[in-house]
Amino acid sequence: MADDLSLEGKVALVTGAAQGIGREIASRMAQHGARVILTDVEPELGKEAAATMKGASYRDLDVTSETQWEKAIETLRDEHGRLDILVNNAGISPAANIEQTDLDLWRRVQAINVESVFLGCRTALPLMRESGDGGSIVNLSSIQGLRPAAPLAAYSASKAAVRALTKSVALHAAGDRIRCNSVHPGGVHTRMLDDFAALTGDTDAAITQMNAANPLGRVGQPLDIANGVLYLASDLSVWVTGLELVIDGGSTL
Known part of the structure; x- marks a missing residue:
């Protein structure tokens, strides 16, 4: 077992990686040796971000599309032959209380924040399993998944769903030494x-x-969250699964 944060030889896919927290996560993993595939729906920003990272590349991915997920994982299989780390980071956070949230907004938030995590985990697991080396899935939830906020009705519900789904995946994949943990940022x-x-x-x-x-x-700053994800992606957390890692400066206290 590695005794540091090295990701040498590992292949990682990060969603929503063109900017913000996702970009910082991808950058930290590339700095520690991973071959990182950044995905997003903003190709100009995504390609620019990937160009700043050693061994990184960019791919368009609408995380709400089952077909695009399948193509992305198949491309990973063809080009790299493995997937060791999946970070489901893509998400949106529209401000609206329950009475301000119409059905279209509700469904859009659930599609981007929850269905994308479902699709990512389900589609990636077979490839992660093939190597026989285990793996790490990190799902970005939020402190609102633990402590809902009235002005963020759909968002709070979506992030609570990510928390529960993470634990289900952790139990399902444990036999293959594939770990699944959630990260719960505060205001970043x-x-x-x-x-x-x-x-x-x-x-x-x-x-x-x-x-x-x-x-x-x-x-918080994106780096604060990226450092937590780096820990969960690395072999330092090899006996950690189903965890809710809260990174919020103590705000939930």
Whole structure:
């Protein structure tokens, strides 16, 4: 068993990797030796991101499409012959309470945040199993999956579903030494957080208030989350599965 965070010889796929947390996750894994496939629906940003990482490549992937998932995994099989790490990071976070959420919005959030994780896990598991070396699936949930927020009705429900699905997959795949864990970020300074803060009418003031409200004095940065994912992807966490890794500066306390 490795005694460090080395990912040498491992192949990783990260969804929603063109920017924000997903890009930082891909970058950290590439820095530690993984061959990383970044996927997204923003090809210009995705290709630019992949070009900054050693051994990385970009592929378009609509995570709500069963057909595109199947093609992506088949391409991985043809080009790399294996998949060791899957990070289901893609997601959206529209602000709307239950009465403001129409059925179309509800279904869109569930499709991107939940069905994508279902499709990713289900489609990737056979290839991960083929190598016989085990593997690691990391699903991005949220602290709202543990502590729902009224203005985020569909989002909170979707992230709670990711939490439960992760545990089911962990139990199902344990016999093949494939681990499945969820990461639950608090407020992280990304475009998504800026959009949420902008609803107050003064983005800078809202971010300042969020910083002050956090026990550790600031909102998170993508690197804070990427470091947790790196641990779960590496052999340092070889006996860790079904975990809810909360990375929030203590805000849920």
